[in-house]
Amino acid sequence: MKFVVPADRLATLHARRDLKMARSAHAYVRGNTELFYRWLAEEGGERIVPEGPDVWICGDCHLGNLGPIANGDGRVEIQIRDLDQAVIGNPAHDLIRLGLSLATAARGSDLPGVVTARMMEEMVEGYEDAFADPDERKKTAGWEPEIVRVVRRRALGRKWRHLAKERLDDVEPKIPLGRRFWPLTEAETTGLRDIVTHRPVSSMILSLDSKDEERAPKMVDAAYWMKGCSSLGLMRYAAIVALEGQRGRDHALVDIKEAVAPVAPIAPGAVMPTDPAERVLAAARALSPHLGDRMGTARLHEHSVFVRELMPQDLKIEVEQFSRGEALKAARYLALVVGKAHARQMEPEIRRSWAQTLQRGRPRNLNAPSWLWRSVVDLTGRHEKGYLDHCRVHALND
Structure with a gap:
């Protein structure tokens, strides 16, 4: 039997997508992976981004793509939960994408710009800690921000009835x-x-x-x-x-x-x-x-x-509003999760080499690599302009 996607369904889906992306700048960032990489290249970011070791990366490493996931034994861990864009590529791209997502969430929470700078520092420190100890069973319990603890507690207590009620x-x-x-x-x-x-x-x-x-x-x-x-x-x-x-x-x-x-x-x-x-x-x-x-x-x-x-325990991390303290803790913890996913794929010597690369190029007034800060700042500006233009075209007459 020949399969044809109904034309009216496709039209409705694209219209829904455009309106969904107009809800907030953060939603626009989440829905624009293709523009993210295009703008990164256009801004010259690819010339300053270091070449990391070839490993599997998420490719779309924003806040909504991390969260608690259950395994067959019922054990729940915070891991990357969406791999649609995953490729063998440069791990630096996951860091930039996560940094942009965090920066956009901070802007949506009316946090001052200095908080974004501190978030980048916390991100790098959390990511580097993962390379010192890629065993995911250690070092994470006491670091969880409240938004992660809440979603983990919800995940641990969920059954089929919760999943069915929520999804169905x-x-x-x-x-x-x-x-x-x-x-x-x-x-x-x-x-x-x-x-x-x-x-x-x-x-x-x-x-x-x-x-x-x-x-x-x-x-x-x-x-x-x-x-x-x-x-x-x-x-x-x-x-x-x-x-x-x-x-x-x-x-x-x-x-x-x-x-x-x-x-x-x-x-x-x-x-x-x-x-x-x-x-x-x-x-x-x-x-x-x-x-x-x-x-x-x-x-x-x-x-x-x-x-x-x-599974009932599979949830995403939803961020409506960040406090300053939560923003910093979330940046460190989520970068740790991503770092462990990367580090597990590397031999010890390669891990050490990549960690040393991350140490280079840090300005005196920021404990984060200049390539990460510059990339996040440039992309934040591009996405903010793109978001406003998107709203004018797709949401003005909604």
Whole structure:
């Protein structure tokens, strides 16, 4: 059955994306990964950014893409939670993208500019600490800012009913069609059913933990999912999968998302999977093991997709307002998380060399590399102008 994305759906998605990005400068930054890298190059930033070791990077390392993630044993860690743009590239790009996100959040919280400068210092110190001790079980517990502690506490106490109520507006295994969830075409329904019931995919769904080949999972319900910001316009679906057992029926909520070519710069000579979904999976296993262990890949007709079970503990870090103290602690802690994801991939000698590179080029009045500060400042200005122009075009008459 030939698959065609309905034209009216695409038009609505693009309109929603434009309006969503007009909500705040921070939302605009989150939804503009392609412009981020274009503007970084245009500002001459790429000439001053040091070449780090070739490792898997997030590629879109903003605040909303970090948060608590559960593994199969129920252990929760703060890790990178979105790998759509992940590539083998320059780790400095993740630092700049995180710095821009933090700086924009600070501006939205009416914090003075000196706080942004201090955040860059805290970022670098947290990132460097990760290279001294890349074991993620150490050094993090006492450093968590309140926004992280709150979201971690919420994650640890969550069950299926919380996930269903939050995502589906009900605890019953039914996806409510409406603003967020849209009906499927016949071709989509057939394709999704084949994906989520295929044994290599269904076997990685932890909530349906069964080694009994006779207990075949089945798709209870599915819908198109209007979600995210930068990914709006790509295919994305939510599906409820069920498995009958001795104690009744178990349910899992599954996210099926289209994978496409990244816009993040790829290191010269880097060898990565050519299939976009396989690239995302490889990156998840390197950067966020809790997430990588719960993912699979498939094809929905001619489209490459990755599949992951949504766990109740998976949450994003939402920042509406920063206090000065929280801003500094968040900068240090989140950079530590990113640093550990990078450092785990490096041999000790390479870690030491990259840490020494970060030490160079620091002005006397700022304990952060000048390339990081200059890049964040230049990009903040470009994004602020771009955001205002975006609002004039897309939100003025809304």
